[in-house]
Amino acid sequence: MEVKKVNNKQAQVTIFIIIGIVIIVAALGIFIFRDKIFISAGASEFQEVYDYFDSCVERVTLDGVQLAGSQGGYIEIPDFEPGSEYAPFSNQLDFIGQPVPYWYYISGNGFVKEQIPSKKEIEKQLGEYIEKNIETCDFSDLRAKGYEISADNPSTSVSISKNVIGVNVDMPLSVSRNEKKEIKSRHNIDVFSKLGKFYDLANEVYGEEKKNSFLEKYSVDVMYNYAPVTDVEISCSPKFWNAQDVADDLKSGLSANIGNIKLSGDYYSLNSKENEYFVLPVSTDESVNFIYDSRWPSRIEIWPAQNNILIAEPVGLEEGLGVLGFCYIPYHFVYDIYYPVLIQIYDEKELFQFPVAVVIDKSNPRQALETQNDLPEEIGICNYPTTSIDVYTFDSNLKPVESSIEFQCFNDLCNIGSTTISGGDAHIQKDFPSCINGKIVSKAEGYVTQEYLISTNTPGVANILMDKLYDLNLEVVAGGLDVNDRNGQALIYFQGERYSTSAFYPEQTSIKLAEGFYNISVQVFSESSLTIPASTTSNCVQVAKPGIFGFFGQTHEECFTVNTPSQTLGSALSAGGKSTEFILENDLKNSQNVKISVPNLPPVTSLDQLQANYQLLDYQNIALEFT
Structure with a gap:
């Protein structure tokens, strides 16, 4: 019997424990869901107020989503950083008047930078945006129905998932009518949006660009297909390209090709199998655009270029090379191509876009990046200015000339000011910065760029004379006849110690000159119908014998045959000369035109005569006339 009593007591204790747990759970449930529990009783009275407020929060949220999506994930964009002549991007792309922060760019002073908002940062900015704009919720129509509505300051938290944004607004909203009153403090709204999905896809695309530099690789392909890079052509006349025309062709090619890039998906159809070249190994069921507009800030620089002209000179006409029996033109041009690409992810309702800078440096794509955000900046000498220097800039009449000033110390180029x-x-x-044998570089519009040698380990003064450039109309006459009238072309070089320039006449009809000594060279090319016949030459060389005999230095003769195809020359050197002249500033200042006269060369009737004409250039003088 005693055992039964103990068991009954244990059963009673167990029942009390269960009842206690139920009470605690019920209390917690009432506390957690108190808004829904207590509001439901008056739902028929005040539900339209709460429904309106929820819809207003949804509208404000979608407005913030639209702003963030159009600005690379930012609602509050980072402070503006200007670009430079070297890197023209700044840290924002102006897209139809709206600043869109770059996720990857080169700063004005040449540093690699990233500015990618984290998802937590987007959530924080979106929450702050909702808090600021909840006040736009207008209850006037509801007040006209007799509702008395008041609200305290809101506190908002946001959670972004793939297709839904959870918005939690903690704000006591007091509503009363007909002597009934309720207060709802917590408002939980689910807003359907693809912001999270688009952001994740944007990061995936950007990760592919960081890892594999696919934009740079496409750009290098465009460079080789739309511009002269490296090649050899059979010709005895030089080739010329206008650097600006080449840059324009590159921009057109980049715009067309970048616009064809796709992700792996079903939002497009390929017209041909060759277009698979443009498909990236990133899968999506959304639409994606890659955009480059030639009007956006870009830099295309080409070397070597003389006065905006790319020149390829023929080989095979020099003295001693007649054995070749033909001419050819080798050329190799090097390119810097800096331009932005805007990547857009979108559907019929939403858009997420972000720009990146594409960098081709000396014809090579930039190296793939392995680091994360906030790439460390290199520490250069420009960050440590220590020595006071006074710089004065003036012209030959000692009149002041406002100039931009840079300082070069070894490979560092520092922007000083103006x-x-x-x-x-x-x-x-x-x-x-303290530097031995540094250079002050002074630049001014309409003047020759000057370099002033200085050591900045002690304070000092730099007086820099700026040589004025004079823009003159150009006329080239060969044998008394304007080159243009004889359907010819002239290549003119002015090579000076501090300033050099060139012109391709008649495509260029003006030239800028400054006072100084110049080595002047003029080559005039006219139409030709000379045909160089096909030829076969045999050449023999001594090579090491095979086996042990070759090891001990014994040789034998091996011969090979070179077959050269026939060539028809469309143009040939017909006039020109060389001379050295000192050009006075007075001649330039008091003139508007410069006439360059050169004598004719013997008519080209054979390859030997063509080679002889190049040698005769050294013995023919040039006459300059300023008017």
């Missing part, structure tokens, strides 16, 4: 006119002088006083 001289400004004050008290009759163009002057700047700045601290320079």
